[in-house]
Amino acid sequence: MAGEQPKKTQQVALDGTDVAILAALAEDGRMTNAALAARAGVAESTCAYRLRALRDSGVLTGIRAHLSPEALGRPLHAIIKVRLGSHSRELVHTLYDRLTGLPGVLTVFHVGGDDDFLLHVAVAGPEALRDLILEHVTVHPMVRQTETQLVFEVREGRGVLPA
Amino acid sequence: MAGEQPKKTQQVALDGTDVAILAALAEDGRMTNAALAARAGVAESTCAYRLRALRDSGVLTGIRAHLSPEALGRPLHAIIKVRLGSHSRELVHTLYDRLTGLPGVLTVFHVGGDDDFLLHVAVAGPEALRDLILEHVTVHPMVRQTETQLVFEVREGRGVLPA
DNA sequence: TGTGAAAATTGTAACAT
DNA sequence: ATGTTACAATTTTCACA
Numbered sequence A, B: 001m002a003g004e005q006p007k008k009t010q011q012v013a014l015d016g017t018d019v020a021i022l023a024a025l026a027e028d029g030r031m032t033n034a035a036l037a038a039r040a041g042v043a044e045s046t047c048a049y050r051l052r053a054l055r056d057s058g059v060l061t062g063i064r065a066h067l068s069p070e071a072l073g074r075p076l077h078a079i080i081k082v083r084l085g086s087h088s089r090e091l092v093h094t095l096y097d098r099l100t101g102l103p104g105v106l107t108v109f110h111v112g113g114d115d116d117f118l119l120h121v122a123v124a125g126p127e128a129l130r131d132l133i134l135e136h137v138t139v140h141p142m143v144r145q146t147e148t149q150l151v152f153e154v155r156e157g158r159g160v161l162p163a
Numbered sequence C: 001t002g003t004g005a006a007a008a009t010t011g012t013a014a015c016a017t
Numbered sequence D: 001a002t003g004t005t006a007c008a009a010t011t012t013t014c015a016c017a
Helices: A016-027 A033-040 A044-057 A089-101 A126-137 B016-027 B033-040 B044-057 B089-100 B126-137
Strands: A060-067 A076-084 A105-111 A117-123 A143-156 B060-067 B076-084 B105-111 B117-123 B143-156
Touching (some): A016 A044, A016 A060, A044 A060, A076 A089, A076 A126, A089 A117, A089 A126, A089 B143, A143 B089, B016 B060, B033 B044, B089 B117, B089 B126, B126 B143
Antiparallel strands (some): A060 B060, A105 B143, A143 B105, B076 B117
């Protein structure tokens, strides 16, 4: 009957067990609860309880599959900087949604400063990149200018898990 | 005896079943195999077989936990553009490793063009951002210049999964 | 809170289509 | 390559320290 409660965005304190569980799941999110418990040094039931608590507290926002753009025929990565002309709030949101939904777009950063949006994209090749920009980005009247940087490599950082 | 074979980076063709499985795991990577099979419309054994094949082919590179920087006391996101002076290959790699390992660093882009590295970071506040830049980025002699952009919001895009 | 053991669910392997 | 069945492993629940 009860729906999920809205995820808290409040700060949460983690103990060593929580950190161990999260670190393990950051490596392999499909690790069994039993393996997780062994690694964290607690009973399986405790581990399952902790995991649920971590989800509920909003620390663990999801466990998701990561795909290889290369294996799916998109070996060329780029950052497309998008600068807008007008900034009507409504229209910015619409554009934001559109850009986020384009095939090949991995991440969209809404930023302050020189640019308005940074798009991290993966495409099949130079022609596909050009087509993406011309047909799906610069076509929008709000977009004043774009600038594209080739991405040689992307690495996941250490992240936000406490030591 | 046999170790894992090196993941192929060759292009792979997916059928509807593969796409359904991957789409489901992109939402919830801990979904049970039974649920996955139901969603993809195949038997459980088939689903398990497909999943293994997707891993082996290199399309599915991993299933990982995503954490909330906000819930862990890092509500301030920024992009730090790093420009280098010298570009000795060896030193660039060392610096790359160092930057990737800094706490709060989510992603490092090695790019061509105006800048050399783009760091997406999440920190506790303005002071922490300043400290991160001054103590861990600009301290390196190779770093000629940095420029920081505030990030209002980050969104995951549609990604590289075929329609 | 954390634990251990039973009950319910799930994953896996063998074999047939 | 897919599905069915049977068996092994795992998760979950709950009474209790």
